[in-house]
Amino acid sequence: MAQEPVTVWARPERGTRGPAAVHSRAELTAVAVELADRSGLSAVSMRQVAKALGVGQASLYRYISGREDLLDLMTDSAAGEIDLDVPLSGDPVADLAALAARTRTVHLRHHWLSEIPPEPLRLGPRSLDYLEYALRAMAAVPLPGQTKMEIVALMNALISQFARAELQVSHANTDRQAAQAAYLSETAAKGDHPHVAAAMADHTEAGPAESPHALFERAMHRVLTGLVAPSSS
Amino acid sequence: MAQEPVTVWARPERGTRGPAAVHSRAELTAVAVELADRSGLSAVSMRQVAKALGVGQASLYRYISGREDLLDLMTDSAAGEIDLDVPLSGDPVADLAALAARTRTVHLRHHWLSEIPPEPLRLGPRSLDYLEYALRAMAAVPLPGQTKMEIVALMNALISQFARAELQVSHANTDRQAAQAAYLSETAAKGDHPHVAAAMADHTEAGPAESPHALFERAMHRVLTGLVAPSSS
DNA sequence: CATAACTGCGATCACTGTTCGCAGTTTCTA
């Protein structure tokens, strides 16, 4: 009935019969990534990708089965940029924290990673290598495999969150954010929400702001320590 | 030039001049939430909301300025379902963990919360009360306000992630997920990725699975301990 | 050589969020 393999990774890129395809999935992915790097994820539409590639829009469906596939490819391509040849020290927390730090740089290089709608299980070959590496780092940890996988998922969610927060301040804010911030400070100044007001005052004066990288490493180290530490119950 | 208040919360619901509006933002919100509860966030389109409300589509723009406003209203409405009258014990970690547990139930009640695209700063009045409560729980913690706010953001990201994972297993999987899972186990069985294979084997046998609630509480407690604990550096 | 499988793609469909202009209603002001 329907086409059998519903995921890109299980579908062969080419048959053997017809004329050679002019482009490839890799090419498609590269174009999509460049488009997203420059103009955000919303710029990655079938039409724009087709235009940037110089083909008709409907032709894209010869390479992928839909936009979801494109996101899969992009995500996995980004995962491929994470260096997995770094040897493990044996300290699970330190190794995971270092991996997280490398993942963070990829997130900063590709803003759109934090915009990708988090499907459960968006795992391509490179992402799988990534998962394998992370699990290997936890090999000596006496936790069930299920829990370890959840730890990796949580770690990635945190990395995404950090990247979002970091890009938010650096990037030029839309007027929507400005309005939101204005509403926040305005409401906080009204007298209710004293703790919010205090926290925001802290934020504005503060001292020399800690470098985002250092902040990330500290927080991630703490969280991982909490997660990986042997359970006391 | 443009309309001044860019956020819903700063825009008055009604002027004083014209005929009385037939509906209200609250009504709009309720309809949208019910729609999302039943059919997911994608069912919340201007047309469907208008139809469910019995008005023309263009009329919605008299109450809100766009779909984003609708998401803001829905999110804040959900935040309003979190009980903030629970007295604080004085133990920051325990209080935050309890708050997180209550937030989790709201996420489970409203699947779509995990689907909402995470804008930076989507804070309405109820969300602000929530933030105030969380900061109050950390009043005695010797950390800069900025860091405390980040902790709250991280906590919420984790709650969202947990809810997603939990709903993923319970909910009827789409064939896309099934295909992804098939690809995963197939590739893992190939011999590379031994740690992934082992973890998945753990997953399938395992013993009596721990209740999701207990798992959540344990992990959250650990993470919060790691985050709130006095810095050693 | 015929058949089956493939490629590229113009045209089109159903859907999305949003805007415009108009008729009708209410309230404020001069």
Added chain:
DNA sequence: TAGAAACTGCGAACAGTGATCGCAGTTATG
């Protein structure tokens, strides 16, 4: 009290989206 101003509801339309269908042309297989 008349008129202007501000508001409501909304039909129609616009630009954009992802996806499908069918056709002409090309290539390899049996």
